[in-house]
Amino acid sequence: MSKKILVIGAVWCPSCLVVNQHLKKIQKEYDICIENLDYDFDEEKVKQYDVGTKLPIIILKDERNKEIKRLVGEKTYQEILEWLGEK
Amino acid sequence: MRKKILWIMLIVLCVFPMHVFAIEETYNDKVAPITETKMENDKINLYFFKSNTCIVCKKEEEFLELVKEKYQDYVTVYTFETTDDEKNAEYLSKVKEAFGSNQTKTVPFTVIGEKHFDGFSTPIKAEIEDAIKEYIEIGEYSNKIEVPFLGKVDKTDVSIPLVAVIFGYIDGFNPCAMWILLFLINLLFTLENKKKSWILGFIFLSISGFVYFLSMLGINLILSVIAVDWIKIAIAIFILGTGIWNLTKYFKNRKQEAGCEVIDEKKRKKILTKIQTILKYKSFLLSCIGIAILAITVNLVELTCSLGFPMVFTELLALNNITGFARIFYLFLYIIFYMLDDIIIFTISMLTLQATGITNRYNQISKVISGVIMILMGMLLIIKPEWLMLNF
Numbered sequence: 001m002s003k004k005i006l007v008i009g010a011v012w013c014p015s016c017l018v019v020n021q022h023l024k025k026i027q028k029e030y031d032i033c034i035e036n037l038d039y040d041f042d043e044e045k046v047k048q049y050d051v052g053t054k055l056p057i058i059i060l061k062d063e064r065n066k067e068i069k070r071l072v073g074e075k076t077y078q079e080i081l082e083w084l085g086e087k
Numbered sequence: 088m089r090k091k092i093l094w095i096m097l098i099v100l101c102v103f104p105m106h107v108f109a110i111e112e113t114y115n116d117k118v119a120p121i122t123e124t125k126m127e128n129d130k131i132n133l134y135f136f137k138s139n140t141c142i143v144c145k146k147e148e149e150f151l152e153l154v155k156e157k158y159q160d161y162v163t164v165y166t167f168e169t170t171d172d173e174k175n176a177e178y179l180s181k182v183k184e185a186f187g188s189n190q191t192k193t194v195p196f197t198v199i200g201e202k203h204f205d206g207f208s209t210p211i212k213a214e215i216e217d218a219i220k221e222y223i224e225i226g227e228y229s230n231k232i233e234v235p236f237l238g239k240v241d242k243t244d245v246s247i248p249l250v251a252v253i254f255g256y257i258d259g260f261n262p263c264a265m266w267i268l269l270f271l272i273n274l275l276f277t278l279e280n281k282k283k284s285w286i287l288g289f290i291f292l293s294i295s296g297f298v299y300f301l302s303m304l305g306i307n308l309i310l311s312v313i314a315v316d317w318i319k320i321a322i323a324i325f326i327l328g329t330g331i332w333n334l335t336k337y338f339k340n341r342k343q344e345a346g347c348e349v350i351d352e353k354k355r356k357k358i359l360t361k362i363q364t365i366l367k368y369k370s371f372l373l374s375c376i377g378i379a380i381l382a383i384t385v386n387l388v389e390l391t392c393s394l395g396f397p398m399v400f401t402e403l404l405a406l407n408n409i410t411g412f413a414r415i416f417y418l419f420l421y422i423i424f425y426m427l428d429d430i431i432i433f434t435i436s437m438l439t440l441q442a443t444g445i446t447n448r449y450n451q452i453s454k455v456i457s458g459v460i461m462i463l464m465g466m467l468l469i470i471k472p473e474w475l476m477l478n479f
Contacts (some may be wrong), residue, residue, distance in 0.1 A: 011273035012266035012355070013347035018446045039349065040359060054346045073344030074447045 002031040003084060004065070008046055009056040010039040015074035016056040022077040023058075030086050060084070114200045114222045117185050122178045124165055131222045132163050133215075136179045136196040138170040144195045147207040154219070161223045169194055209319070209472060210408045250403065251417045255424030257460070258396040260453035266347075267358060267385050268292075268429055271378075272436045274362050281437075283371060287378050288433050294382035296426045302390055303397045303418050310405035320469060322402060327465025329395035333458030337451060345447040358385065396457055399464045406472060 007023065009016030023034055037046050039055060049067075051057055058071040058080070071083050118134045119126050126132065135151055137144035151164050167175040179196060186203045188196070197204040197211075199218045204211050271291055275284040310322070358381075365377035390397075400421055404414055 010347065010349075012270045014265060014269065014450075015346045015447050017269070040356065051349075053349045054344055055349060056346065073346035 002033045004033045004035070004061040004063075005084075006035045006037065006049075006059040006061060007056055008037045008039060008049060008051055008059070011041075013039075013055050018074055019056045019058070019080070022075070022080055025077065026080060026084070026086070030084070032084070058083075116200060118182050118198050121181045121185065122165070122167070127163065130161060130163050131199060131219070132165060133219070134182070134198040135164060135166045136169055136175070136182070136194050137166060138194045139168055140170055141194050143207050147195045147197070150207075150212055150215075154216070158219055158223070162219055209316075210406065213406070214408060247404075247407065247409065247417055248420060251400065251420040252424050254396055254400050254460075255421035256427065257453055257457050258393065258421075259425040259428045260450055265429070265432075266355075267389075268295075268433065270359060271362055272433060274366055275437070276440060278366060283374070285437060287366075287374060288437065290375055290378050291382045292426060292429055292433060294379050295386045295429070296422050298383055298386040299390070299397070299425065300418055300422045302387075303401050303421070304415075306397060307401035307404050307414060307418070310402055311408075311410065319402075319472075322398060323465050323468035325465075326395060326399055326402070326461050326468065329398075330458045330461025330463075330465055333395070333454050333461065337454045337458065340451070345451070395461050399461060402464075402468065 005023075007016075007020065009020065020036075023032075026032060027034055039046055039051065049057070049059065052072070054073050056072075056074070058075075060068045060070070060083075062068050069083075071080070075083070114131055116126055116132055118124065119132060122134065124132060124134075133151070133154070135147065137148065148166075151166075154162065155164050167178055169176040169179050179193070182198060182203075183196065186198070188203060188205060195207050197207075197215060199215065200222050202214075202218045204215060268291070271288065275288055278284045278287075310319075361377075361381060365374055365381065368374045368377065401418075404417060409417060
């Protein structure tokens with residue numbers, strides 16, 4: 001079954017762009033469903049996730065759309081893979 | 088490919104004198120006939136006109152004692168007191184006439200060969216010593232180096248372009264105004280007319296670079312005019328403090344998560360709304376003007392965030408008495424390399440229609456490098472400013 005992840009980032013955040021590139025690569029290699037929210041443009045939706053002061057945030061969700069765990073800040077491709085349990 | 092081009096550019100800058108081609112100085116003593124001074128073979132004369140009541144003259148006198156000691160085999164210093172000795176005062180008038188000097192400040196007045204110096208300050212101290220070195224054709228004192236195909240080239244002509252490139256490049260990694268560029272790029276993607284996107288982005292980058300250039304030029308002009316020591320010390324302390332702050336931030340953030348801090352929400356939303364409004368203008372000319380104004384305001388505000396390195400480089404230019412076209416050229420060179428990462432990010436993003444970011448690691452590395460450089464420069468400006476006159 002594909003893993004669901006939510007990425008909260010921002011268009012002005014260079015780290016978010018770097019992480020998005022890693023995630024695109026991961027999506028091609030593994031069965032992962034990615035949803036993106038923008039901190040500024042999707043303000044109302046972002047509020048429910050209790051976002052702190054650091055971006056990006058990657059949230060792993062279960063089948064019922066509940067948060068399992070989250071990863072905060074810029075990560076490398078390997079770190080994201082390990083966190084997803086795909087390595 | 089990009090790396091190869093950058094390396095080639097760096098090597099060309101190192102060997103190609105960007106100032107003027109060095110010209111061999113010929114020593115011509117115009118003062119000896121006026122003051123009836125002896126001219127010795129293989130020695131140059133330095134003529135120092137002073138007054139016993141002049142405080143600045145005393146400072147120059149102390150400096151010339153060091154000059155006598157250092158260059159005793161090559162330089163003879165002749166001192167003329169002009170207040171109590173009428174004949175010396177007359178010599179001074181005739182010498183000034185010979186050099187066409189119209190400075191109201193009479194003394195100190197110094198002459199070496201074809202060069203004359205009105206007054207005395209840190210830049211003039213360096214100029215006097217440079218003049219001595221130019222007239223002395225001894226390898227160990229010469230400021231010139233042999234460069235293949237180009238002959239004798241002044242070391243300072245080689246050093247300053249290199250410093251401009253390196254400092255501009257490091258300063259360019261400063262993320263202060265980067266977030267706005269990324270904002271703009273993402274919104275430019277939404278425009279149907281791609282040509283319009285390219286032009287607006289180009290205008291934003293050009294104006295940003297121009298504002299930074301003007302700011303650095305302004306700072307440099309002020310530093311060139313102000314010869315007051317305590318202001319220079321204050322600037323050195325500011326640079327030192329900024330360097331320490333950069334390093335402190337690096338060590339503090341090192342153990343924290345890398346990423347983007349969410350700050351200044353109100354300001355960010357205001358700018359976002361502004362950009363969206365500008366891009367919706369029906370008139371393309373209005374959009375261009377709007378983007379230009381945005382670039383000016385945003386970069387002026389963000390300048391305070393990244394003032395350290397510009398201060399270091401402009402102070403370096405002032406210390407080395409770089410003026411005129413050379414000053415403009417070196418500042419322009421700095422700006423080109425400062426804008427390089429922005430230009431690359433914009434170009435790649437527009438070509439791939441995908442916003443590109445620089446990993447936080449490079450920002451952290453640039454913080455360390457810039458911090459260390461600023462601490463070093465700040466300390467040198469306080470303790471040994473003459474070392475920054477590129478006499479190495």
